Amino acid sequence: MTRLLSASATVLxxxxxxxxxxxxxxxxxxxxxAVPYAAxxxxxxxxxxxxxxWSLAPxxxxxxxxxxxxxxxxxxxxxxxxxxxxxxxxIGRMALEILAFRSLFRNTxxxxxxxxxxxxxxxxxxxxxxxxxxxxxLVILLRHLRLLVEPVPTLALVLDRLxxxxxxxxxxxxxxxxxxxxxxxxxxxxxxxNPQVRYISLFTDYFALVLLGAIAVSGMWMRYFARAxxxxxxxxxxxxxxxxxxxxxxxGDWFFVHLALVATLAAYLPFSKLVHLGGVFLSPTxxxxxxxxxxxxxxxxxxxxxxxxxxxWEQEFHDKMAAAGLPLERP
Amino acid sequence: MSNPNPKPxxxxxxxYQPPSKDWMDPSVEFRKGxxxxxxxxxxxxxxxxxxAREWQPFDEDWKLPPDWKQIILDGMKExxxxxxxxxxxxxxxxxxxxxxxxxxxxxxxxxxKNMPVLRAELMRSIYRRYFTPAGRLLGxxxxxxxxxxxxLTEDVVKEWFYYFYQCTExxxxxxxxxxGIDTAEITMIGRELLNLIGCNINWVLEPAANCFRTGNHxxxxxxxxxxxxxxxxxxxxxxxxIRVDASINRKGAxxxxxxxxxxxxxxxxxxxxxxxxxxxxxxxxxYTFSAFASEGGNFGLFxxxxxxxxxxxxVYAEARRLGVKWILGGECGHMWxxxxxxxxxxxGPADFLEAPVSPVTGTRFxxxxxxxxxxxxxxxADLIHEGKLRLDPARNNRWTVTFHDSCNPARAMxxxxxxxxxxxxxxxxxxxxPENTIREQTFCCGSGSGLGTDENFEMRMRGxxxxxxxxxxxxxxxxxxxxxxxxAIDKATLPPLLEYWVPGVEVAGIxxxxxxxxxxxxxxxxxxxxxxxxLVELEAAHA
Numbered sequence: 001m002t003r004l005l006s007a008s009a010t011v012l013x014x015x016x017x018x019x020x021x022x023x024x025x026x027x028x029x030x031x032x033x034a035v036p037y038a039a040x041x042x043x044x045x046x047x048x049x050x051x052x053x054w055s056l057a058p059x060x061x062x063x064x065x066x067x068x069x070x071x072x073x074x075x076x077x078x079x080x081x082x083x084x085x086x087x088x089x090x091i092g093r094m095a096l097e098i099l100a101f102r103s104l105f106r107n108t109x110x111x112x113x114x115x116x117x118x119x120x121x122x123x124x125x126x127x128x129x130x131x132x133x134x135x136x137x138l139v140i141l142l143r144h145l146r147l148l149v150e151p152v153p154t155l156a157l158v159l160d161r162l163x164x165x166x167x168x169x170x171x172x173x174x175x176x177x178x179x180x181x182x183x184x185x186x187x188x189x190x191x192x193x194n195p196q197v198r199y200i201s202l203f204t205d206y207f208a209l210v211l212l213g214a215i216a217v218s219g220m221w222m223r224y225f226a227r228a229x230x231x232x233x234x235x236x237x238x239x240x241x242x243x244x245x246x247x248x249x250x251x252g253d254w255f256f257v258h259l260a261l262v263a264t265l266a267a268y269l270p271f272s273k274l275v276h277l278g279g280v281f282l283s284p285t286x287x288x289x290x291x292x293x294x295x296x297x298x299x300x301x302x303x304x305x306x307x308x309x310x311x312x313w314e315q316e317f318h319d320k321m322a323a324a325g326l327p328l329e330r331p
Numbered sequence: 332m333s334n335p336n337p338k339p340x341x342x343x344x345x346x347y348q349p350p351s352k353d354w355m356d357p358s359v360e361f362r363k364g365x366x367x368x369x370x371x372x373x374x375x376x377x378x379x380x381x382x383a384r385e386w387q388p389f390d391e392d393w394k395l396p397p398d399w400k401q402i403i404l405d406g407m408k409e410x411x412x413x414x415x416x417x418x419x420x421x422x423x424x425x426x427x428x429x430x431x432x433x434x435x436x437x438x439x440x441x442x443x444k445n446m447p448v449l450r451a452e453l454m455r456s457i458y459r460r461y462f463t464p465a466g467r468l469l470g471x472x473x474x475x476x477x478x479x480x481x482x483l484t485e486d487v488v489k490e491w492f493y494y495f496y497q498c499t500e501x502x503x504x505x506x507x508x509x510x511g512i513d514t515a516e517i518t519m520i521g522r523e524l525l526n527l528i529g530c531n532i533n534w535v536l537e538p539a540a541n542c543f544r545t546g547n548h549x550x551x552x553x554x555x556x557x558x559x560x561x562x563x564x565x566x567x568x569x570x571x572x573i574r575v576d577a578s579i580n581r582k583g584a585x586x587x588x589x590x591x592x593x594x595x596x597x598x599x600x601x602x603x604x605x606x607x608x609x610x611x612x613x614x615x616x617x618y619t620f621s622a623f624a625s626e627g628g629n630f631g632l633f634x635x636x637x638x639x640x641x642x643x644x645x646v647y648a649e650a651r652r653l654g655v656k657w658i659l660g661g662e663c664g665h666m667w668x669x670x671x672x673x674x675x676x677x678x679g680p681a682d683f684l685e686a687p688v689s690p691v692t693g694t695r696f697x698x699x700x701x702x703x704x705x706x707x708x709x710x711x712a713d714l715i716h717e718g719k720l721r722l723d724p725a726r727n728n729r730w731t732v733t734f735h736d737s738c739n740p741a742r743a744m745x746x747x748x749x750x751x752x753x754x755x756x757x758x759x760x761x762x763x764x765p766e767n768t769i770r771e772q773t774f775c776c777g778s779g780s781g782l783g784t785d786e787n788f789e790m791r792m793r794g795x796x797x798x799x800x801x802x803x804x805x806x807x808x809x810x811x812x813x814x815x816x817x818x819a820i821d822k823a824t825l826p827p828l829l830e831y832w833v834p835g836v837e838v839a840g841i842x843x844x845x846x847x848x849x850x851x852x853x854x855x856x857x858x859x860x861x862x863x864x865x866l867v868e869l870e871a872a873h874a
Contacts (some may be wrong), residue, residue: 003549006477024511033868050422057415060636061676063743065513066506070745072698072709075716076752083745085698103429104509108767110432116343118438119801120767126429130509149721152784156728197428199349200448202479204427271465276510279423284416285511290745291703297676301413305637308543313623315551316544322552326582326622329652 004192007206009213014264015257022256032236032257033245039263046270051278065285068154071294085291092289099282101131125186133183137212139163140219141172147234148241169224177220184213185298204272211265218258226254336364339832343712345441346679355476357486358563360391364789367496367782370536373463375529378638383531387490389778393485394614399528400483404461406524411462412506416516416778421458423510424451430514435678435775436497439793444494447504447514453494454517456481488639492530495521499701500633500665501738506771518780523635531634535781538630542642544700547592547626553579556622559595567605571865572855573847577620580653584619585690587650590661591628591819601820602861603662611863613851614719618659623774624649627666628819632673634782639776640677643669646704647678657687658704662840664818666707667778668739668747675702683686691755694716697805706740708749708817715756721850726860727758727866730813731843734763735798735825736773737818747771749819750841757841768801791824792831800831806836814838 022025068079080089081096096102105307109123143163145156164172188209222228232248233255239246269275281287314321314329321328366388375383384394396402411418430447432438437445444450459473460466460480466473473480481487500515525531538548545552550560560577568574576586588611594604611618622646631638648755652660660670675681687696694713696705714720734754739748747770752763768774777794778787805811812826814836825838847860859865 003477019360042648050638054415054419054422057412057418059415060413061673063513063516063672065351065511066745067506067743069747070698070714072696073694073713073716073747073748076712076748079745097511101509103507103511104427106772108427108432108505110438112343112345112347112438116339116796116800117803118797126427130427177534184736194428195349196347196443196446199354200428200431200446200452202426202741220739223701236472263594265666273423273425276423276425279419279584280510282415282419283423283511284419285505285513285516292671292675293704296679297699299676302677304646305641307641307648310623310645310648313546319553320552321622323369324557326553326557327582 002203004202004210005159007203010207011210012030014260015214015218018256019253020262022253023250028256031260032238032247032251034261035263036240039266040057043266043269044151046267046280047275050270050275051282054279054282058300059284060299061255061286061302062292063284064288064290065288066144068291083290085294087289090289091286097286097289101127101134105129127189129186130164132179133187136180136183139172139247140177140180140216141175145229147237150234150238157326163177171223173224177216177223181213181220184209184216188213207268208272208274211261211268213266215258215261218254218261222254222258226252226310228252229257334423336788339792342789343441343796344829346620347441348450349443351366353451353476355444357453357481357484357490358656359486361489362495365497365787367532367534367784368494370531370533374533374536374540374659378543378641379534380529380531380536381527384529386777388489388595390458393489393530395485395488395528395530399485400456402527403524405484406527407462409457410523410636411767412522413457414520414792416521417512420512420517421462422453423513424448424455425509426452427509429507429509430512433504433507434514435499435501435503435777435793436790436799438811439777439796442792444490445497447498447508447512450494450498450514451517453487453514454521455489456873457483457487475494478539486529488525488528491521492525493839494546495525496532496782497794498777499738499769499777499794501775501779502742502770503738503775505868506742516825519636522633526635532781532784534784534787535630538628538637538781539634539642539726540544542630542671543769545625546621546623546645547594548628548630549596551596551625553625556595556620556625556635560620561606562799563595563601563608567608570605570859571609571857572862573609573612575608575852577608578618578733579620579622581745584617584653585656586616586618586659587624587653587655587657588618588620588661589627589646590620591666593628593819594661594840595825597819597823598842599826599837600819600860602843602846603822603840605861606842606844606849607661608721608804609705609846609849609851610714614714616690619653619655621649622654627660627670629666629669630781632665632669632802639669639673643674644678646670646674647681650681650703651683651707652687656685657699658684658792659707659710660704661707662817662819662842663735664820666739666819668743670702670704671744674704678727689713691719706744706746706749708746708753708841710754711751715753722757722848723850724759724848725759726847726857726866728760729808729864730758730839730844731760731762731811732758732808732815733761733802733811734769735776735802735814735816735821736769736771737816737821738775738779740817742771745771746817750815753841753845754815760809762803762805762811764801768797774798774801776821777822778828779820783820783824792828795824796830798825799828802817802829802836803833806833812836815841815844817841833856
């Protein structure tokens with residue numbers, strides 16, 4: 001509980017500091033200009049550094065976790081996606097993993113009943129919430145292109161239309177906004193209420209969820225309630241992207257809160273568990289083909305080791321082997 | 332302290348509610364029945380491993396080398412640079428907990444540190460303290476519950492020992508992890524690090540030392556191997572009336588056949604061994620055993636990557652010396668993890684061998700064209716499919732069979748259909764266990780990776796509970812009385828497990844059932860199966 005509270009307090013402190021800084025004439029420019037640039041730089045450099053670190057570490061052995069029938073005899077159907085033996089199969093497996101969270105979809109819950117009887121049931125809420133959260137986040141990020149690029153890319157316009165399909169409220173309520181709130185709430189309550197998950201949760205686990213939630217809430221507050229001046233925001237945002245930053249006076253407190261929290265997320269991401277967004281592509285148990293016996297895998301640091309040779313072995317057991325009538329290299 | 336051998340009804344009082352003690356507290360109670368004894372100095376010395384000494388896990392003083400901490404940290408650094416898996420798995424876990432109740436040790440013990448995520452956190456907390464930018468920046472300040480780091484202390488070493496030898500490296504958790512984080516990788520590296528300061532268990536190191544010296548885990552010397560083989564040949568003749576020819580170290584044979592040593596020394600493995608002999612005689616395969624490569628298994632896998640390579644080297648060396656064309660491998664679990672995922676990389680290329688072709692069916696085993704080693708279930712499935720065997724499945728009518736996918740053939744190889752195809756061909760009553768307990772989701776026997784020793788009995792029974800539970804389900808539903816499997820450790824440790832949780836179900840290898848069903852040319856009328864038990868229901872089945 002301490003960890004959840006301290007994570008929430010940290011996020012709240014950042015938000016309050018941002019609101020305060022946004023209202024102070026001199027500090028405002030720093031927050032609006034220096035902080036986003038710095039955070040973005042940390043994100044790009046930090047993430048690259050992480051990916052380079054991983055890439056520099058070799059993959060000495062081909063160790064896929066095989067989840068289906070191997071390719072062996074021609075009359076046995078092999079599982080192309082769960083036990084891929086070709087590159088296309090691996091790409092398919094990775095696509096399923098990254099786009100549909102295949103492995104999480106397998107999730108089961110277990111219960112020990114009298115008897116004893118261990119029973120398992122399907123437990124897909126975690127999968128559903130995780131999938132909704134990640135896809136909503138992606139849609140929301142892409143929707144933001146509306147504010148960053150002029151003319152607005154078609155992708156952003158189309159997403160906007162689809163996301164606001166239900167035409168509820170004014171401004172139109174986005175589906176992704178609702179889903180991200182629901183999914184984040186589910187994930188946070190699960191972390192708090194499930195005793196096992198609570199036990200393993202660290203400060204950073206709560207911090208990431210609360211921070212993402214606060215970003216979503218502050219953004220929605222701007223759109224639906226504070227009715228932020230989107231023209232001013234867009235003018236400011238485009239100024240940042242072309243390195244001619246100008247800070248209009250009418251951005252509003254909530255905008256600074258939102259901006260500061262996003263900057264925090266960006267700078268925090270490379271140094272936290274959130275780097276899974278890059279790491280998932282590199283996982284050797286998923287992105288390697290199960291073709292181990294078909295094609296030799298090379299280990300760059302394979303080194304000679306001390307072995308017990310046949311000659312040493314025969315020498316030790318020579319007489320016993322001779323007596324038993326076993327063939328010998330040196331009779 | 333509790334009873335060293337608790338009864339099933341006591342053992343099953345499992346609380347899954349985590350304790351109030353924070354997991355970052357490393358203190359461990361070494362309770363009898365839940366850990367393995369230390370490796371004997373003679374075994375460490377024979378293998379040239381560091382810090383050989385007399386000690387036990389329950390001792391206060393583990394007699395670690397003075398610079399143990401630096402050794403561990405240096406060892407971690409080296410491995411973070413050598414294994415992408417290790418570095419990545421230290422970095423990207425989000426602690427979603429999907430793995431938590433996928434581990435048989437967690438299901439059987441309720442100990443939160445047996446959740447794969449926490450087992451890995453035992454290592455990650457050290458990683459965060461010593462190897463991340465925040466950890467290095469904050470120093471000791473990073474070793475707080477809030478920062479998620481821990482100081483590396485002797486208590487942490489003891490905790491690592493306890494929990495890294497309470498993981499069977501079965502990789503079930505990895506199936507469910509959204510990033511494929513494989514606890515086996517972490518456990519393997521954790522054990523390597525412990526090994527650097529001489530904290531290892533005898534049940535791993537003694538077989539490894541034996542294997543290095545004599546060629547097999549059991550320490551059977553060449554003439555002893557010959558005796559075992561001769562005995563089996565005699566016994567098979569008594570059972571079938573046919574005297575098979577089984578050669579040892581014969582140069583120029585077409586195929587080198589390598590089996591786990593338990594097959595010719597353990598029960599019920601031995602009946603599978605008889606099955607191999609009958610089968611390979613019947614099809615007239617030109618093969619030889621080797622008394623030097625008299626072990627397919629590789630306890631190096633449970634010690635270090637280097638030890639895998641040291642023990643595995645003899646397979647290709649012997650194939651080259653004997654001048655065979657390709658290699659056939661018997662029923663064994665972790666043996667096949669090594670042969671399938673490590674051997675070619677470590678000790679290949681096997682360019683002196685030929686891509687395996689079955690001389691009986693002409694089938695070319697394309698899937699083994701580089702490694703040149705074929706699993707006997709692949710080989711036999713092909714024989715049956717091509718109609719090369721005369722089988723009388725009614726001879727197995729004593730049994731109602733289910734199949735336990737051994738962890739490594741399932742999750743390292745994907746050898747799922749071959750054994751099932753064989754089983755359906757050689758016995759008439761076969762029923763699967765529930766689907767989330769078989770195939771890639773199979774549950775471990777609870778005694779793999781070198782933990783199958785008697786002093787670890789309680790933890791083995793706990794770890795085996797999910798497997799036994801699924802067996803019990805099919806026993807009650809279909810009357811299953813035989814659990815077939817293709818792993819030597821399974822065959823050694825499932826019988827006591829089932830005796831404990833599901834009395835009345837026996838354990839057999841696939842090729843024991845093949846040997847029973849196989850109608851050999853010129854055989855005498857069989858009155859018993861390979862176990863010497865009378866055949867039952869034979870007439871009813873023929874009628």
